[in-house]
Amino acid sequence: MLETTLTAELPDGSFQPCHSPSAVVKKYFKPGQEISACEFIRLSRLALQEATDLVAQKFEFADRSGSNSLADIERWAGALPPDTPITISHIS
Secondary structure (H helix, E strand, O other): OOOOOEEEOOOOOOOOEEEEOOHHHOOOOOOOOOOOOHHHHHHHHHHHHHHHHHOOOOOOOOOOHHHHHHHHHHHHOOOOOOOOEEEEEEEO
């Protein structure tokens, strides 16, 4: 399981790093993808839950980094109007 960082670009040109305990987020997001803030939150919930579950299965412990990242995403993306475009600028 490779920890992965996804970078989201907001319309104002700022960037938000989003950390995942697993590379499974690449299944949900692609560089250059543009999605609404509400869809970004929805996909982040799915991706980070799957990543957290995979880490728990492999290492037999609950990794809190996925839930911490999701809380951050819900805070900043949830403060945006739901249709605000977010661009996935980078995944590493």
